[in-house]
Amino acid sequence: MGNSRLTVAVNLSGRQFSEPESIEQIKQVLLETGVDARCLKLEITETVVMKDGEAAAAMLSQLRELGIGLCIDDFGTGYSSLSYLHRFPINILKVDRSFVSRVGAAGENLEIVRAIVMLARSLGMEVVAEGVETAVQLAQMRAIGCEYGQGYFFSRPLDSEAATALLRRSPKW
Secondary structure, three states, X not given: OOOXXXXXXXXXXXXXXXXXOHHHHHHHHHHHXXXXXXXXXXEEEHHHHHHOHHHHHHHHHHHHHOOOEEEEEEEOOOOOOHHHHOOXXXXXXXXXXXXXXXXXXXXXOHHHHHHHHHHHHHOXXXXXXXXXXXXXXXXXXXXXXXXXEEOOOOOOOOOHHHHHHHHHHOOOO
């Protein structure tokens, strides 16, 4: 595997995020499975995080103390306050597919995505472009400095057996 480490991203629902016992449940799952917390990334939507900024900051801090990576999912679709964004211990902003899917050959929305990439960089975050479906979109994301992407261009959703087979075929793993 070299220096690469396989990570798993898991969506955390608004209900799960607001339940105090979620932290203990996550600790228990990590303990039972033996998974390194640094290999887990929890994805929380922008809207959920912004509901109660102070409570969200506290919850996110507890998760980061465990070593878990934190992602703001669907960034750009909610009503985030940039004053809160820099206070959250977030590692990754995921640009919502609604922006990426409209980039296309004409470059529509490219400046919005570029601004999100620049914002994330200035806050020390990585950026993932969601909804990459074409080679043109991938090239445009790379050109503006977005080093990670997800979408049908890379793979359709897979069951566990197909995902395992894909990982075995990948030269990185």
